Amino acid sequence: MSKLSLQALNRATLERQWLTERRDATALETIEHLVGMQAQSPLAPYVGLWTRLNDFDPAELAGLIENREAVRGSMMRATIHLMSSRDFLAFRPLIQPRLEREVFQNMTYGRHRLEGLDIDAVLEAGIERMTEGPATAVQLRDHLAPLWPDRESAALAHAVRCLLPTIQTPPRGIWGRGGNPAMSTADLWLGVPVASDPSPDDLVRRYLAAYGPASVADAQNWSGLTRLAEVFDRLDLRTYIDAESGRTLYDLPDITLPDEHTEIPVRFLPEYDNLLLSHADRTRWIDTATRQSLTLQEVLTRGSTLHNGRATALWKLTKNTKTEAILEIQPITELTRRTWQSIESEAHNLLAFTSPTATHEVRRITA
Incomplete structure (x- = not known):
């Protein structure tokens, strides 16, 4: 089985989450x-x-x-x-x-x-x-x-x-x-009842198409279901090894993984975005030390900013009227000047979407 580095895993999932390009x-x-x-x-x-x-x-x-x-x-x-x-x-x-x-x-x-x-x-x-x-x-x-x-x-x-x-x-x-x-x-x-013969196999395939490569534990974390190992076992899936943890990861056999050096633009994710909630092991998005310095509630109740595919800041629209909109951004990792400029530029794009008639202000704050 091929081994996947953390960055390769990051890029693979970002691509199928439609976050490498709009x-x-x-x-x-x-x-x-x-x-x-x-x-x-x-x-x-x-x-x-x-x-x-x-x-x-x-x-x-x-x-x-x-x-x-x-x-x-x-x-x-x-x-x-x-x-x-x-x-x-x-x-x-x-x-x-x-x-x-x-x-x-x-x-x-x-x-x-x-x-x-x-x-x-x-x-x-x-x-x-x-x-x-x-x-x-x-x-x-x-x-x-x-x-x-x-x-x-x-x-x-x-x-x-x-x-x-x-x-x-x-x-x-x-x-x-x-x-x-x-x-x-x-x-x-x-006007229609729910399905009488739902397919867990289809659910797992759809999960992998959007969130894979992933482990059984990842799929269970995403769905809230248990005993999915038997579903994985009967499907025709490709397997990889997580180079960091040694876990077995599964994927659909017809998906080609992107180059792990693919450049990733800054992306603003909303609060509770499933990208950050759909794996038992979240190190593909956020390193362990950073994650341990924040409570889960802190992360989930604010939006997350990805730079180079990793969570680097939290954001919140603190004021949003017809005349004024303020977006506060709290870095959770060290940011270079160039990184901040990239984040700030995309923040103004977000404000243009959420508050098109208002004046815009982006504020960098500390915890």
């Missing part, structure tokens, strides 16, 4: 290629698409959501993802075990709070309320509380959100609008 593709094609985009921060996918595509217009994604070609719902790792509707229908049943763990092992909403409860009856009651129209968590709680007065209504609503294939409906996730999350189900919102 692509001429539609938003829907990109969302499907990435097997969804992390979206608990509702507008994060817009930045994620901008950093990967030429001439991306936010109205394109907004239209996909409003026309029900794309949806936001609980998927990988029991977190909100933006998916194409067909991928949500195809893969949502595979994620059900992770969502069941989210309900029944949850210290706040699960465990004894649901013990002895007729869960099917709770879910039927949730569907009954959502049949009237998309329901917020408060509206679900208000509907469920009188039916089970001896139970915590928040726990009941949480079970409905996770155990049913719920979708957050617009205007949540619409550029320039927004609103409180309101839920419907796949059947009600899309």
Whole structure:
């Protein structure tokens, strides 16, 4: 088996994440290629698409959501993802075990709070309320509380959100609008039930096409699922050895890896971008010392800036009005003057995208 250096692994995954150069593709094609985009921060996918595509217009994604070609719902790792509707229908049943763990092992909403409860009856009651129209968590709680007065209504609503294939409906996730999350189900919102025979083999192939080469543990970290080794074993996959750790990495047999010396432009990733969340071993993006100096929450709740394919700074839009936009950038590694100039230049491009009518300011800050 061939060995892959850390840089070779970095370049391979960046290329299939469409971060080595911007692509001429539609938003829907990109969302499907990435097997969804992390979206608990509702507008994060817009930045994620901008950093990967030429001439991306936010109205394109907004239209996909409003026309029900794309949806936001609980998927990988029991977190909100933006998916194409067909991928949500195809893969949502595979994620059900992770969502069941989210309900029944949850210290706040699960465990004894649901013990002895007729869960099917709770879910039927949730569907009954959502049949009237998309329901917020408060509206679900208000509907469920009188039916089970001896139970915590928040726990009941949480079970409905996770155990049913719920979708957050617009205007949540619409550029320039927004609103409180309101839920419907796949059947009600899309008029089609989720797949009855979902394919874990297809899910793993799609993961490798967007995030590989990767280990079984990486795929499990991305999906939140367990026991994927048996899926890897039955697929026809190419194998590599991680030169740093000695781990076995898997990939699709027809993908050619790029030159490990491929130059990588500065890229701004939004908060929670799946690139940074989809591997058990994240050293391909961020070195161990840097990662240990930051909490995961610090990294995830702000955007990340890649320079030469590595996380070098965190960023946040701290002010964004029609007249003024301020982007703060906090380096997390030592930056040369030339590196900072490259980052600053792309930061102004990002501001031109997020705040086209405002004056722009880029601020370099320290922790």
